[in-house]
Amino acid sequence: MITIEALHNFPKIERKCNLGAEIIRTIKNEEFNIRDNDILCIASKLISKSEGLFVDLNSINPSQVALRLHQQIPRKDPRLIQIIIDQTGDKSGKELQISNNFVGGWLSNGLFLTSAGVDKIDADTAIILPKNCDEIAKKISDDIFDHLKVRVAIIITDSDGRIDKKGATQVAIGLYGISGLRKSQYQDKTNVETICDMLAASAGLLMGQTGKMLPIVKIHGIDYVFDKSATIRDAVN
Template identity: 60%
Template sequence: MITIEQLSNFQKITSKCDISQIIVDTIKNEKFSIKDGDILCIASKLLSKAEGNFINLNTIIPSNLAKNIHKKLPRKDPRLIQVIIDQTQDPTGKKLRIENNFIGAFLPNGLFLTSGGVDKYKDDIVLSLPHNCDKIARNIGVRIQQQLGAKVAIIITDSDGRIDKVGATQVAVGLYGINGLRRTTFRKKNNVETICDMLAAASGLIMGQRGSGFPLVKISGYKYEFNAETKLIDAIN
């Protein structure tokens, strides 16, 4: 049986900090039970704040490209559009996808995310995605094993929308300890499932959106082979 449970009473993160240690300390203080084989899904926004990825839009000067896109998407601040362009590391805008009210971006690591993974924080402050989610996931997983004695997988999740649907779900943007893909055989045909996204979406049932839920969720009961060398890139097309 698969169960999903949140880590409650997680402190509010507002500035750069050692998030791995804070997670370990909170697990201890809350007497949150974790064991070998559990999977911890952690919201990327929590890690962005811990990494200090705050961007003040008042410091951003939008390019002509950002201004032109703003004409197509007037609900998006041209300064925010410029931040999204910057995340792609391609000033030509070729890594963007714009349709109706949607703007998405391909990031240098191959991920495609709504708004390039940029989230509004408050007023004129936005947050960019953590710089290396796989590395952060590994750091957290290793710290937990060292201090709590549990070998767990880590999935860093981010909210992501779709062009064809209203709202958002959770997808994986970083991995440690679990393969992002699950290969199955049905009627003698090989199939591939993006299990990291399935698990991330499952955590979203409790995690919620925009701080409405819990930033760390545990999934227990899913059987997988622990592999400390897994990376998200292995699941990217």
């Protein structure tokens, strides 16, 4: 049986901290049962806050490219647009895709995310994604093993929208311990599923969006082989 369960009463993270230690402390305090080969899905905003990846919008001077794009998407603060451009690594804005009120960006690791993974958390502050979520996922998994002697896979998830659909879902942007792809054979055909996104979306059923305060979700009962070499790049074109 596959079960999905949120870790409750996790402390609100507002500054850089040792996230692995906070997770372990909460698991102990809540007597949260985790076992080998469980999968912990962790919201990217929690990761970013624990890494201290805050950006003061008042320090941002929008370029002419950002100001021009602001004319297309006036709901977006031009300073925020500049940060989105910066996250793609292309100052020309060519790594962005804009359609009506949607803006998405290609990151250097090959992922395409709404607003290039940039979130505005208050009037003067934005938050960006870490450069390597796989490394962070590995560190958290190793910390849990060192302190609790349980080997779990980690999937870092991000809220993401699509041009063709309303609302948002959850996708994987970093992982450790579980392959991003699941392959199966039927007759002479090989089927490939993006299992990391399927699991991220499943966790999203409990995580919800901003304000629900359930940033860590455990998935139990998935049959997989623990893979220390797995990275999100395996699932990216």
